[in-house]
Amino acid sequence: MKRLFCFLALMVVVILVGCGKPDFSDAEKKTIASLALSRLPPLKPDTTNRFADVPAAAALGSTLFFDLGMSRDGTVSCSTCHKIDRQFQDDLPQAVGVGHTNRRTMPLAGVARDPWFFWDGRRDSLWAQALTPLENPLEQAGNRAAYAHYIKARFGERYERIFGPLPDFSGMPLNASPLGNDAEKAAWNAMSGAQRDAINGVFANIGKAIAAFERSIEPAPTRFDRFALDLATGAEPKGDAVFSKEEILGLKLFIGKANCVTCHDGPRFTDNSFHNTGVPPVADLPPDRGRIDAVHQVEADPFNCFGAYRDGDAGACGELRFMVKDASQLIRAYKTPSLRGAATRPPYMHAGQFSSLDEVVAHYAKAAPSIEGVSEVHPLELSDRERAALVAFLKTLAE
Amino acid sequence: MASLWRYLLAGLGLAALLVGILAVVYLTAPRSAQPAGPDVSRTKKTDNGLYMASFVPERGVVRQGELESWLLTLKTKTGASVERAAIAISGGMPQHNHGLPTSPQVTDYLGEGRYRIEGLKFTMSGWWQLRFAISSGAGSDTVLFNVVL
Numbered sequence: 075m076k077r078l079f080c081f082l083a084l085m086v087v088v089i090l091v092g093c094g095k096p097d098f099s100d101a102e103k104k105t106i107a108s109l110a111l112s113r114l115p116p117l118k119p120d121t122t123n124r125f126a127d128v129p130a131a132a133a134l135g136s137t138l139f140f141d142l143g144m145s146r147d148g149t150v151s152c153s154t155c156h157k158i159d160r161q162f163q164d165d166l167p168q169a170v171g172v173g174h175t176n177r178r179t180m181p182l183a184g185v186a187r188d189p190w191f192f193w194d195g196r197r198d199s200l201w202a203q204a205l206t207p208l209e210n211p212l213e214q215a216g217n218r219a220a221y222a223h224y225i226k227a228r229f230g231e232r233y234e235r236i237f238g239p240l241p242d243f244s245g246m247p248l249n250a251s252p253l254g255n256d257a258e259k260a261a262w263n264a265m266s267g268a269q270r271d272a273i274n275g276v277f278a279n280i281g282k283a284i285a286a287f288e289r290s291i292e293p294a295p296t297r298f299d300r301f302a303l304d305l306a307t308g309a310e311p312k313g314d315a316v317f318s319k320e321e322i323l324g325l326k327l328f329i330g331k332a333n334c335v336t337c338h339d340g341p342r343f344t345d346n347s348f349h350n351t352g353v354p355p356v357a358d359l360p361p362d363r364g365r366i367d368a369v370h371q372v373e374a375d376p377f378n379c380f381g382a383y384r385d386g387d388a389g390a391c392g393e394l395r396f397m398v399k400d401a402s403q404l405i406r407a408y409k410t411p412s413l414r415g416a417a418t419r420p421p422y423m424h425a426g427q428f429s430s431l432d433e434v435v436a437h438y439a440k441a442a443p444s445i446e447g448v449s450e451v452h453p454l455e456l457s458d459r460e461r462a463a464l465v466a467f468l469k470t471l472a473e
Numbered sequence: 474m475a476s477l478w479r480y481l482l483a484g485l486g487l488a489a490l491l492v493g494i495l496a497v498v499y500l501t502a503p504r505s506a507q508p509a510g511p512d513v514s515r516t517k518k519t520d521n522g523l524y525m526a527s528f529v530p531e532r533g534v535v536r537q538g539e540l541e542s543w544l545l546t547l548k549t550k551t552g553a554s555v556e557r558a559a560i561a562i563s564g565g566m567p568q569h570n571h572g573l574p575t576s577p578q579v580t581d582y583l584g585e586g587r588y589r590i591e592g593l594k595f596t597m598s599g600w601w602q603l604r605f606a607i608s609s610g611a612g613s614d615t616v617l618f619n620v621v622l
Contacts, residue, residue: 396592
């Protein structure tokens with residue numbers, strides 16, 4: 075009789091101990107290790123921008139990033155939306171520059187590792203991306219001739235020390251751009267090819283300087299990374315590297331049943347690709363079809379990798395060369411965002427459609443069909459406890 | 474009365490033992506292996522048997538998320554190298570409703586029936602399919618390779 079009780083007690087102990095420890099299969103451990111920040115490879119050189127790793131270019135880029143003079147009315151800079159103390163984003167559903175835009179501001183940690191830029195990938199290099207808001211009438215609303223004149227007047231000496239002599243701007247219009255208002259377009263069309271090329275060259279270098287600065291913005295280690303490191307090395311987790319049962323369940327779901335890791339993979343928690351996940355449109359915004367409309371824009375961009383302003387050879391242009399141009403999967407497909415730091419920067423999705431991570435998880439569990447194209451997401455049975463666990467795990471990527 | 478208690482206790486004991494054994498089995502059981510996946514062989518006869526095709530990563534290993542080049546080697550039934558074949562590439566992830574994230578292309582003929590396919594990119598882990606439509610003097614045929622990451 076005594077023995078029986080002893081045996082039962084032993085069983086209870088075995089079961090309790092078994093439940094209290096993180097219990098991962100070898101495959102799960104391998105996946106968790108692949109997500110750790112320590113597995114992030116060193117940043118590759120950007121051969122399309124020979125100033126990418128030039129400190130003076132990064133310093134000038136930093137100045138320009140925060141300079142309100144880099145906008146039509148002197149009220150907006152890159153940092154207006156990419157706020158330095160808010161993970162370089164703005165907490166708004168859609169960004170507000172000179173006007174109200176249609177998309178959510180992206181955070182910038184690790185941005186230099188992206189193959190495509192913006193939610194729809196309409197630019198193919200960090201420096202080409204940096205140029206785009208400068209001329210967007212809803213963002214910085216300037217024009218490239220005005221920026222070239224401004225650089226000469228304000229930063230001429232710094233510019234020339236990095237990029238070489240500025241062109242002679244005498245006789246060039248103060249405002250001109252192929253993307254501007256009618257007067258600016260007319261002024262641009264009246265310029266000679268050599269003049270346009272001179273302005274474009276200065277404009278491209280502005281982008282290259284800003285990109286050199288942005289390359290320094292990298293993700294920081296989180297609680298998850300400390301946990302993953304301990305799990306990989308077999309060390310006993312201490313302090314905040316100890317995960318609660320809920321966080322462990324969330325991690326297991328993330329890499330298992332909930333299929334999150336399918337797209338949110340690698341140390342940046344993104345596959346750097348575009349997917350239609352059935353995210354609904356915002357009622358009062360213009361129609362937005364995502365990637366399908368962006369492929370033509372990146373092909374037409376004079377600052378793309380095949381363009382005249384690229385440094386280095388075209389061997390760096392594989393992404394553009396092998397880009398998918400016409401496939402139904404591109405309809406309403408948007409970039410997979412990194413989940414690092416996501417928990418502390420609501421709202422979510424490409425136009426801030428969801429105000430909380432609970433809503434995001436509910437959306438992916440429900441997997442409603444897309445209003446256009448085909449959603450890649452399949453419905454999932456997740457209990458309230460499981461949904462809460464997923465959110466608890468996501469928070470460990472922001473602590 | 475006493476014997477009833479004894480039976481009850483014995484029953485309880487046996488039930489507890491069963492629970493214990495089940496618990497031990499559950500806690501120590503090896504993790505079930507992945508269910509049998511698709512055929513991932515790298516050398517195959519084409520669908521109508523016109524060619525023997527081999528498909529291997531040029532570097533020998535697959536690196537997820539990077540643009541890669543692979544080599545497709547084509548031989549006829551008699552083992553002769555297939556020269557100047559026209560090759561079209563398609564594919565995707567059958568479980569995710571999407572095609573390939575890139576448009577891979579044949580970029581070079583390396584001789585001895587070997588063709589360099591550039592611009593392949595496997596952005597996710599899981600089951601990928603690559604289908605080659607091959608056309609040469611020997612006729613037109615197709616072959617499907619599975620790549621599981």
